[in-house]
Amino acid sequence: MLKYVFVLSAVILVGCKSVPSKIVDGYKYIQKDSVTAKDWKLVWKDDFDAPEIDTKKWTKIPKKNADWGNYMSSDPKCFGFSDGKLYLKGIVNTDTVSDPRPYLTGGIYTKGKFAFQYGKIEIRAKLESAQGAWPAIWMLAEDKKYGKYPRNGEIDIMEHLNFDNIIYQTTHSYYTLELKQKTNPPYYKTTKFDKEEFNTFGLEWYPDKLVFTLNGEETFTYPRIKGVDKSQWPYNQPFYLLIDQQLEGAWVGKANPDDLPVQMIVDWVKVYQ
Numbered sequence: 001m002l003k004y005v006f007v008l009s010a011v012i013l014v015g016c017k018s019v020p021s022k023i024v025d026g027y028k029y030i031q032k033d034s035v036t037a038k039d040w041k042l043v044w045k046d047d048f049d050a051p052e053i054d055t056k057k058w059t060k061i062p063k064k065n066a067d068w069g070n071y072m073s074s075d076p077k078c079f080g081f082s083d084g085k086l087y088l089k090g091i092v093n094t095d096t097v098s099d100p101r102p103y104l105t106g107g108i109y110t111k112g113k114f115a116f117q118y119g120k121i122e123i124r125a126k127l128e129s130a131q132g133a134w135p136a137i138w139m140l141a142e143d144k145k146y147g148k149y150p151r152n153g154e155i156d157i158m159e160h161l162n163f164d165n166i167i168y169q170t171t172h173s174y175y176t177l178e179l180k181q182k183t184n185p186p187y188y189k190t191t192k193f194d195k196e197e198f199n200t201f202g203l204e205w206y207p208d209k210l211v212f213t214l215n216g217e218e219t220f221t222y223p224r225i226k227g228v229d230k231s232q233w234p235y236n237q238p239f240y241l242l243i244d245q246q247l248e249g250a251w252v253g254k255a256n257p258d259d260l261p262v263q264m265i266v267d268w269v270k271v272y273q
Contacts, residue, residue: 004189012086021117021119021273027112028238029043029044029238029273030116031116031118031119035207035273040120040272041272042133042272043116043268044057044270045157046268053086055081055225059112060074060106060107067248068211070247070248071090071103072099072106073099074101075106078090078104078105079091079105079179084267087106087263087264087265088106088108088135088263088264088265089105089245089262090103090104090181090255090260090263091103091261092247092260093141100263103255103257105247106204107245108242108243108244109240109242109243110240110242112142115238115240117236117239119272120204120228120271121202121203121205121271122191122200122269124198124200124268125201125243125265126198126264126267128197128257129160129163129164129195129262130162130163130255131255131259132255132259133162133246134159134161134222134247135159135160135244136159136242136244136246137157137241138154138156138159138242139203140152140154140155141238141240142237142238145150145234146195146231150176151174152172152173152256153234155235156168156169156170156171156241157201157202157203160195162253165192165195166192167214168188168189168190170188171187171188173231175229175232179230179258184225184228185222185225187204187222189219189220191219198265200216202214203217207236208224209223210235225269243264243266245262245264
């Protein structure tokens with residue numbers, strides 16, 4: 001009998017060890033601050049094989065009172081589905097009676113439906129170009145552990161402007177935005193990419209560093225450092241994902257309606273822990 005108890009205990013221990021994270025509130029995938037392993041296991045994905053958004057995973061981003069969210073809309077014309085891909089569009093608004101905004105844009109986020117703390121995320125997508133186009137793949141804190149923005153930080157896995165052949169990969173926080181600490185350590189980097197092709201934009205997130213990637217290759221690392229204001233590292237809480245085809249803003253400039261519509265074509269999203 002003792003032999004069988006031992007075997008059962010071993011099976012339970014092995015099973016527990018293989019669980020990459022614990023799930024809180026039914027949708028937050030949390031790992032401990034001690035996690036270091038790179039033996040990633042897939043915990044969440046979307047291949048966009050259905051002819052509509054999976055509302056168990058995503059919500060269409062509503063209008064926001066910020067540069068990036070001025071034209072966000074749930075209008076079906078801002079979303080398309082074909083060949084297992086999601087098309088997020090920036091378009092000229094043809095019905096300014098119902099909605100006076102000159103442009104409409106499509107975006108989705110996992111807020112309230114999926115968030116994770118530490119792990120690896122990859123998004124395969126193709127970016128079209130236009131004057132004023134600002135597609136972005138980024139992350140914000142789910143629980144706002146440290147108060148109002150920018151206290152909880154922002155992780156920009158990818159941003160692209162206009163017709164550039166580079167992407168921006170960036171971190172924002174109270175430390176970088178309010179305390180202006182942008183070189184200790186450097187808070188962003190640009191990397192060349194082939195905008196005519198699909199690319200895989202990624203992040204490996206550890207308790208002590210954010211490692212940004214492009215097509216599986218490391219491009220930029222933002223480390224947690226000692227001896228500075230604690231607001232330098234708000235990245236110890238679950239974040240949710242945003243994917244959106246933005247238009248206009250102080251950074252990207254005005255849109256040219258002759259360049260529209262413009263699209264970000266998303267093939268898949270995968271998250272590992």
